[in-house]
Amino acid sequence: MDTGSDLIWFPCTTRYLCKNCSxxxxxxxxxxxxxxxxxxxxxxxxPKCSWIHPNAQCKDCNPSNNCTQICPPYIIFYESGATSGISLSETLNFPNRTIPNFFVGCSVFSSRTPAGIAGFGRGQASLPSQLNLNKFAYCLLSRKFDDSTRSSPLILDNSSGSDSEKKPFIKNPVIPGRSAFSVYYYVGLRKITVGERRVRIPYRYLRLDDEGNGGTIIDSGTTFTVMASEVREPLAAEFESQLVKKMNFSRALGVEVLTGLSPCFNVSSGTTRLKFPKLKLHFKGGAEMAVPQENYAAVVG
Structure with a gap:
């Protein structure tokens, strides 16, 4: 399930090939x-062909004949992989609902991808858009459950009733040449705190401007939280300040050189349970997210 993309695709045909897949x-x-x-x-x-090919060239078609040309093959790039194939119309069956003419991707080749992806983005080809959902909910499990069989429910809701707790996403402006940004779900991140201290981040790097720059997106298909250097560096500096000055840890510079990760710290070998300062994300409207420690601090060695 990927909120950062639209196409729903799966391995298709007996000749399906996936290189460098897990x-x-x-x-x-x-x-x-x-x-x-x-x-x-x-x-x-x-018309659905334009969902993935906005400027599709139907060279073999003209107004005077019946067009038999198929929608051009697609190729979708992800963070570390890609998939390609042809577009299909299928019937999607739920226990209490059937959706005919459902748009899906029939992938014949993939590289560094999972065994299929359900796109949950804002675009017309995504599952929420094709089902006319008013809202959906999916609780991503903490990284500490990676090796367990635990799972969480996916809620798809197309009811028209109001929800007083529902907060709208921020809509990215339509900018010529930046149509890809319209796929994403933007949220109003207002500040970040470490312990009880607010990280000094210029607000212009958190907000979304009129040209589509900045802002914060939710992307369930990306493993790591990615920040602009203007946001990450003061955040790392605040952690260093609190861990070095208040908890007497020292920087493990040698480990940083070997791994390319930073900041790293030397901790006592007798420590069984480290308690790092709490990392909190504060959103517009008062919502707060306390990030689980295992999702931002890893013990090595």
Missing amino acids: FSSSNTPLFIPKQSSSSKIIGCRN
Whole structure:
């Protein structure tokens, strides 16, 4: 489930190939379009083709003939991988609902990807958009549960009732040449605190301006929180100040050179449970998120 992308795709056809993937493509369930009576290839003139190809060139079509040209193959790039294939129209079945003509990607080649992705972004091809959802909820488990079988529910809601606790996302302005930004969900991050101290971050790096610069997005498909250097550096400096001056830790510069990570600190070998200063994200409207320590501090060695 990826809130930072739109396309819903899965391994497709008996010739599916996945290079440098963490799973065996030979053991991955494959979708075979020929075995589905409701599966159809999206045509080049189909309005849904423009969801992934806004400027699709249907060279073999003209107003006087029936166009048989298919929607051009797609290639979608992710943070560390990519997938490519053809666009299909299928029937999506839920226990109490059926959605015909559902747009999906039939991937025939992938590199460094999971076994399929459900796009949950703002674009027309995403699952929430195609289901006309008013809201959805998914609780991402803490990193400490990576090796467990724990899971969490996904809630898809298309009811029209009001919700007093519902907070709207910030809408990214439509900027020519920056259409990709319209996929993302922006949230109003106002400040970051370490312990009881507010990190000195110029607010212009947190807010979203009229040209689409800055701001904070939620992306469930990205492993790490990524910050601009103007945000990360004062945050790291505040941790260093509190750990060195208040807790008497010293910087492990040798480890930083070897790993490329920073800041790193030397801690007592007899320490079984370290308690770092609490990291909190403060959002517009008063919401606060206390980040679990294991998600921002890792013990090495």
